[in-house]
Amino acid sequence: xxxxxxxxxxxxxxxxxxxxxxxxxxxxxxxxxxxxxxxxxxxxxxxxxxxxxxxxxxxxxxxxxxxxxxxxxxxxxxxxxxxxxxxxxxxxxxxxxxxxxxxxxxxxxxxxxxxxxxxxxxxxxxxxxxxxxxxxxxxxxxxxxxxxxxxxxxxxxxxxxxxxxxxxxxxxxxxxxxxxxxxxxxxxxxxxxxxxxxxxxxxxxxxxxxxxxxxxxxxxxxxxxxxxxxxxxxxxxxxxxxxxxxxxxxxxxxxxxxxxxxxxxxxxxxxxxxxxxxxxxxxxxxxxxxxxxxxxxxxxxxxxxxxxxxxxxxxxxxxxxxxxxxxxxxxxxxxxxxxxxxxxxxxxxxxxxxxxxxxxxxxxxxxxxxxxxxxxxxxxxxxxxxxxxxxxxxxxxxxxxxxxxxxxxxxxxxxxxxxxxxxxxxxxxxxxxxxxxxxxxxxxxxxxxxxxxxxxxxxxxxxxxxxxxxxxxxxxxxxxxxxxxxxxxxxxxxxxxxxxxxxxxxxxxxxxxxxxxxxxxxxxxxxxxxxxxxxxxxxxxxxxxxxxxxxxxxxxxxxxxxxxxxxxxxxxxxxxxxxxxxxxxxxxxxxxxxxxxxxxxxxxxxxxxxxxxxxxxxxxxxxxxxxxxxxxxxxxxxxxxxxxxxxxxxxxxxxxxxxxxxxxxxxxxxxxxxxxxxxxxxxxxxx
Numbered sequence: 001x002x003x004x005x006x007x008x009x010x011x012x013x014x015x016x017x018x019x020x021x022x023x024x025x026x027x028x029x030x031x032x033x034x035x036x037x038x039x040x041x042x043x044x045x046x047x048x049x050x051x052x053x054x055x056x057x058x059x060x061x062x063x064x065x066x067x068x069x070x071x072x073x074x075x076x077x078x079x080x081x082x083x084x085x086x087x088x089x090x091x092x093x094x095x096x097x098x099x100x101x102x103x104x105x106x107x108x109x110x111x112x113x114x115x116x117x118x119x120x121x122x123x124x125x126x127x128x129x130x131x132x133x134x135x136x137x138x139x140x141x142x143x144x145x146x147x148x149x150x151x152x153x154x155x156x157x158x159x160x161x162x163x164x165x166x167x168x169x170x171x172x173x174x175x176x177x178x179x180x181x182x183x184x185x186x187x188x189x190x191x192x193x194x195x196x197x198x199x200x201x202x203x204x205x206x207x208x209x210x211x212x213x214x215x216x217x218x219x220x221x222x223x224x225x226x227x228x229x230x231x232x233x234x235x236x237x238x239x240x241x242x243x244x245x246x247x248x249x250x251x252x253x254x255x256x257x258x259x260x261x262x263x264x265x266x267x268x269x270x271x272x273x274x275x276x277x278x279x280x281x282x283x284x285x286x287x288x289x290x291x292x293x294x295x296x297x298x299x300x301x302x303x304x305x306x307x308x309x310x311x312x313x314x315x316x317x318x319x320x321x322x323x324x325x326x327x328x329x330x331x332x333x334x335x336x337x338x339x340x341x342x343x344x345x346x347x348x349x350x351x352x353x354x355x356x357x358x359x360x361x362x363x364x365x366x367x368x369x370x371x372x373x374x375x376x377x378x379x380x381x382x383x384x385x386x387x388x389x390x391x392x393x394x395x396x397x398x399x400x401x402x403x404x405x406x407x408x409x410x411x412x413x414x415x416x417x418x419x420x421x422x423x424x425x426x427x428x429x430x431x432x433x434x435x436x437x438x439x440x441x442x443x444x445x446x447x448x449x450x451x452x453x454x455x456x457x458x459x460x461x462x463x464x465x466x467x468x469x470x471x472x473x474x475x476x477x478x479x480x481x482x483x484x485x486x487x488x489x490x491x492x493x494x495x496x497x498x499x500x501x502x503x504x505x506x507x508x509x510x511x512x513x514x515x516x517x518x519x520x521x522x523x524x525x526x527x528x529x530x531x532x533x534x535x536x537x538x539x540x541x542x543x544x545x546x547x548x549x550x551x552x553x554x555x556x557x558x559x560x561x562x563x564x565x566x567x568x569x570x571x572x573x574x575x576x577x578x579x580x581x582x583x584x585x586x587x588x589x590x591x592x593x594x595x596x597x598x599x600x601x602x603x604x605x606x607x608x609x610x611x612x613x614x615x616x617x618x619x620x621x622x623x624x625x626x627x628x629x630x631x632x633x634x635x636x637x638x639x640x641x642x643x644x645x646x647x648x649x650x651x652x653x654x655x656x657x658x659x660x661x662x663x664x665x666x667x668x669x670x671x672x673x674x675x676x677x678x679x680x681x682x683x684x685x686x687x
Contacts, residue, residue: 013037013078019394021416021446022437023403024081027395031093034082038101041075042108048072049112052121059121061132065142069442069491079105084434088452089397089426090183098176106172110165113152122146137660141491144659151294153282160281167278171271178267178612179428185255185262185607186227187425191248193223201240203360208459227252228454229429229607231556231600234467237344237359242336249341256606257582264606265578272567273575275616280572288568291617295502296624296663300569303620307565310623311558311594313686317551318599324350340598347549355541355548359468362542366471367528368421368455368464375471375524376478379514383647384482385409388417398424400457406485415439415485418450421464421474422457428609429454431473433480433508438495439487447496449484451477463528468542472515479511480504486655494659501614502621503663507655509622509629516543519642547685552599554684559601560608561620562592567605568617581605623680628667630679635671 012028014037019025048071057063086094112118125132126146129139149155153164192214193199199207210223217224225235225248233252239245256264272287279290288300297303325346326338338346352358377388391403394416402419418436437448453473458464466474483504484496497504514520521542525534534542566588567575576584585605589595603610610619632650639646653670668674681687 008033008036011037013041013074013081016073016077021413021448023394023416023448024436025395026397029081031091031097034078034094034097035101037074037078038082038105041072041078042104045072045075045108046111049115049118053115053117059124061125061134061138061142064121064125065138065145066442068145069141069493075108080434080436084436084450085397087428087432087434088420089424090428091426095180098180099173102172102176103169106168107165110152110161110168113149114154114156114161114164116154119149119154122149137490137494140660141493144493147294151282151290156281164278164281167274167281171274171278174267174271174274175612178264178271179609181256181262181264181267182229182607182609183428186229186429188262189227189251189255190217191225191227191244191251192219193225193244196223198241198244199223199239201238202235203238203363205458205462205465206235206238206456208462209456212459226423226425226456227255228423229609230602231604232344232602236341237348239345242342245341245345246339249339253600253604255604257604265581268567268605269575269578269581271612272570273572275568276570276572276575286569286571288565288617291501291568295500295618295621297502297620300565303565303624306624307558307562307620308592310554310686311562311592313681314551314554314558314684315594315596317685318555318596319551321347321549321551322596322598328353338598340600343552343598347552351545351548355545357538357541361538362468362525362534363465364527364529365525365534365538366466366468367526368466370524370526370528371466371471371474372419373524374526375515375520376474378523379475379511379517379520379642380478380482382519382642383514383644384486384651385644385647386414391416413446415447415449417481417485418448420450421453421455423454424457427452427454430609431477433477433484433497435484435496438484438492438498439489440492440495441488441490443492445492447485447487449481449496451481453477465528472512475512475515476508479508482511483507483655483658486651487658488656489658489660491660494657496658498659500659500663501618502624503628504625505622506625506628506632506667509626510632510650512629513633513636514642516546517642518543547683550684550686554686555594555596555599556602557622559589559592559594559596559599560603561623562594563588563601563603563605564608564611564615564617564619566592567611626683627677627680628675630683631671631675633683634679 011033012025013033016022017025052064052067055063086098122145125142129142153161156164193210196207199210207223210225213224213226214220214222227233231252233248236245236248256262275287279287282290284290284293292298292300292303322338325343328346328349329336329338329342348358380386386409387407388404389407391405394403396403398420400422404417404419406414406417408414431453434450434452435447436450437445439445439447455464455466455470480497487496489495521539522533525539526532563585586595615621636646650670654666657666678687
């Protein structure tokens with residue numbers, strides 16, 4: 001057993017933070033605190049587990065299930081902060097700790113979930129749960145713990161459990177290596193441009209940002225365009241230099257599969273194979289079968305069917321869009337076949353021709369603080385009656401991070417919201433919500449949640465002007481934040497976004513609707529210099545383009561979802577070796593009828609961070625949730641839209657309930673019926 005480092009009495013993780021609502025003490029935390037706190041946290045939790053299993057008293061809800069909920073509080077505190085910092089502000093020391101801790105934490109979790117004495121107590125309560133006189137949330141808590149233990153392998157033989165521990169440890173290490181490679185390569189492969197002339201088409205602020213980035217990277221006089229983790233890159237919509245567009249695109253798609261120290265093919269192959277073996281050890285056909293059995297989708301067939309039903313119309317739309325773009329190429333007196341790196345550029349030309357505006361016209365009306373305060377916050381104020389006050393007295397981990405106190409309609413504090421919007425080399429790609437402190441009546445805690453985006457920070461003194469996609473992302477992520485802040489449950493197990501993976505995106509996707517709701521859009525879409533509102537004709541054009549380019553958007557998303565399912569529906573013997581794994585990806589797309597050279601998957605497998613985290617065999621969740629989302633938007637429209645009564649109903653029946661009830665039952669309580677797919681098909685132009 002590894003030596004446990006001494007924990008200094010000054011270690012801020014040892015006790016609950018004394019700051020308001022247990023807000024993290026970012027000003028006191030440093031890298032030296034993590035490992036001792038992790039090791040002591042694991043030791044304390046194992047002592048708590050031993051106390052549960054060693055007691056003479058018969059298993060009871062309080063002495064077993066509630067005791068489990070109360071265990072591991074130190075470990076939970078340090079884990080939440082450490083893994084957030086590993087995503088938002090990492091460094092070499094944190095990365096090394098991730099690798100060191102991965103097998104230890106995996107072994108610790110196994111020591112709990114594979115504990116036969118503990119499982120026996122949980123199992124006995126599960127069998128008698130209806131006779132214990134408990135409320136519905138407490139009964140569900142027993143059921144969920146029982147499911148967790150069974151799915152972890154608690155019912156396996158001792159010999160099988162030995163192999164399960166080995167598999168979990170190997171997977172944990174490999175997943176960490178994969179994620180670190182993705183971040184390392186996205187930084188390493190940033191595009192260096194020699195002259196400003198090559199950047200013609202980019203606006204001045206982005207050219208200046210590229211110049212500043214080059215200086216920061218030690219190549220003064222040049223320009224650097226950092227890559228985002230998606231296949232597509234924002235600069236491709238503006239850059240006139242076709243050769244540079246091609247270089248950016250090919251570099252983006254080659255990540256993780258081009259050789260070198262960050263190549264992820266071997267890791268990917270190994271993880272897929274080990275996951276498949278683990279699933280079969282638990283009695284499932286494959287990893288996808290294992291994952292989906294615990295989601296609202298429930299079966300592989302259900303997911304495959306939905307993806308297949310959407311693929312044909314999406315591809316047909318994308319092919320029509322490609323034909324229109326090819327004509328734009330010819331109309332520009334060019335003579336080449338449209339390629340993937342041309343799509344965004346000519347899409348903007350087509351948008352301009354068809355709707356008489358281009359996306360760059362919008363950015364002066366989307367200044368970040370206006371979007372946040374007069375858009376995102378304003379929508380929440382109108383719909384739910386909540387209000388926001390910026391706090392400058394709470395410490396942050398990065399100077400551009402902001403903190404807001406959130407007040408309920410009655411004036412009482414609802415929680416704290418951390419806003420971390422800018423990209424940096426130490427931050428992983430994408431956008432997400434973190435829960436730093438989760439709501440629980442049992443723990444007497446209120447939520448502290450954060451939204452983390454990757455918006456390019458402009459040079460000092462210049463405004464942050466967003467693309468419309470970034471505006472939508474800000475509304476989306478705040479939907480997750482609302483789900484966390486409105487949580488009103490007893491047990492931390494069910495808090496906030498602790499719902500099935502294919503349900504968690506639903507509330508956040510609903511919140512996107514307010515980005516284009518006229519009353520909201522008119523409030524925040526004002527010119528950053530003059531304060532003049534966006535002209536009505538431009539506003540109408542924004543709204544008229546909602547189905548524009550949806551063939552591309554749907555196809556690139558479905559392609560990534562199909563790749564995810566294809567890999568995770570394999571048996572261990574079927575998993576391709578590293579040298580042919582990209583061939584397998586190509587064959588999977590071809591077999592599904594979605595192999596379009598001009599529309600690559602939103603993520604290729606070797607930089608598909610989602611499937612190394614919580615979305616393995618689960619990337620379909622966005623479109624699955626969007627069925628609920630689109631139907632919910634129709635409900636709001638049918639019931640008068642942006643009204644407090646509507647917001648209160650949505651909050652009461654769904655947002656506040658977390659995972660305390662079956663997800664689809666929550667939807668039925670909100671909507672009054674099961675979801676219908678027609679609104680989604682209409683939204684995406686697929687009907």
